[in-house]
Amino acid sequence: MTNFDPSTILTDELLARFRQRAARHDAENTFPTDDLADLKAAGYLAILAPAELGGGGLGLAEASALQQRLAAAAPATALAVNMHLVWTGVAKVCADRGVTGMEFISKGAVDGEVFAFGISEAGNDLVLFGSDTQAVPAEDGSYRFTGTKIFTSLAPVWTQLGLHGLDTTSPDAPKLVYAFVPRTEDVITRDDWDTVGMRGTQSRTTELHAAKAPAAAVVRRVDPGPNPDPIVFGIFSVFELLLASVYTGMAQRALELAVATVERRQSKKTGMAYSQDPDIRWRIAEMALAYDAIGPQLAALCADVDALADHGPRWFSLLAGMKHRAVTAAKRIVDDAMLVAGGSSYFSSNELSRLYRDVLAGQFHPSDPESVHATVATAWLGPLQT
Structure with missing residues (x-):
């Protein structure tokens, strides 16, 4: 992902339109059709398709960075398009490992299939x-x-x-x-x-x-059951890492909104901005510490998938753990953002209110907390004795 700039594909102007629409689609419970049209026009649905087929030729690491950027503007749009990118990512992961038969997915994405x-x-x-x-x-x-x-x-x-x-x-x-x-x-x-x-x-x-x-x-x-087949690894790796990307982007946005709010709010007791309050500063620092830890882990694992790194039996615990840490950190960051922003964040018109509701979805995606802990325990302790 050397020198890759996500803003060349997802421009500030495009994201501003997505963010403006997001509140309406949330309130009306409607699909962001205009967002999808804009993403198609930008070639976004084919970012993981090979360049020789007319796609973007990007890797999972670049797609992760883009999904973080998109999720910071419109979480539901990012999560929806995530599911399309999972299949195009699976086609790439399998092709990179010499598995043929899924080229039609990449070609379809270039041709406008969803x-x-x-x-x-x-x-x-x-x-x-x-x-x-x-x-x-x-x-x-x-x-x-x-x-x-x-x-x-x-x-x-x-x-x-x-x-x-x-x-x-x-x-x-x-x-x-x-x-x-x-x-x-x-x-x-x-x-x-x-x-x-x-x-x-x-x-x-x-x-x-x-x-x-x-x-x-x-x-x-x-065969049913745990299986080393490339399609299982492909689905699991792309699904978990792009999900982590979406929730990491949401965490970034919550932190940005919290900082902007405490710089704007003023204490009646001290006459100073809340950004000068030691307790508020400590909470913002906690949010930043949690957020800063997620990005490098996510980038490293995406790069390992792209580079065909071999983590052997550790792969599934690493991938599930990444999704779990991103989701739990994002929820904690959004919770704290609501606290430092004050009562105004409780109104449904406030962007933080929507983030607060959106971030809850992370706990329902596979791998759920029970599955994650079982997978990680097995990786370190071996399977349960029967």
């Missing part, structure tokens, strides 16, 4: 290691998927849904099948997204009724 992430299922704590969705094969190599996916960001606009399902009928079954289905009448998007925060993502529930993935869009068949 990819959504259809992995989450209600009550399925296996996540990548299992699925309640049925994947039924056909003789031509295609699959039909039947099941329900939750938290499908980009619900109103996606053109291709990347998903997984369980094949229980093939001779080598069971197999988890990763594939992409287009938006057809076999896919029903519920209008059920009415949440505390991240409202602009419109991460609605998706019903699959024998939705067909063409043979060319069936990218991987793997």
Whole structure:
């Protein structure tokens, strides 16, 4: 990421438009269609596609920096587009490691396709290691998927849904099948997204009724359970690191707003700005210390993925830990920003109020705190004895 300047792609002018729209989409519970159009025009959806295909040719480290910048202006827009970038990132991670068959994802991103992430299922704590969705094969190599996916960001606009399902009928079954289905009448998007925060993502529930993935869009068949397959590493690494990027960007914005507020507010007791109050200064310093610790870790892990570094069995604990630290630090920073900003931050029209609600979503994304601690404990102590 040497000398990369995110402002060359996400300009200050563009971000100002995103920030202005964010409050409206939050209040109206609507998808930021104009933001997506602007991002498409800027080539943002193809930043991870190879330059030879017409993409941006960027690595995960550059994408992380861009997502932090976008999230500081419009968290819901950043989180929504994150899910598209996950699939283009998976295509890159796999291609970098010699795994073919996902080039159509990169080409699609260049051509304007919008990819959504259809992995989450209600009550399925296996996540990548299992699925309640049925994947039924056909003789031509295609699959039909039947099941329900939750938290499908980009619900109103996606053109291709990347998903997984369980094949229980093939001779080598069971197999988890990763594939992409287009938006057809076999896919029903519920209008059920009415949440505390991240409202602009419109991460609605998706019903699959024998939705067909063409043979060319069936990218991987793997054994259920923990699996070293490149697609598992690709999804896990890009998903966790870009999620961490979004919440790190939110933390940065909360810190900026807190600093601006305490410099503007004046104490009746002392006649001085609150920025001169020792207790306020200590709290701002705590926020800055937490924020400053996250960025270098995130940049280093993204660079390691780009460089094909080998952390062996430590990879999953490093990635899950990164997401966990970014989310928990961001929530703590936003909490403190609300305190130092005072009662005005409690009004829904205040940007900090929206950040306060948006940052809560971080705890619901995989890996959740229980899973993170189990993964890290196993990395250091070995598996539980049975």
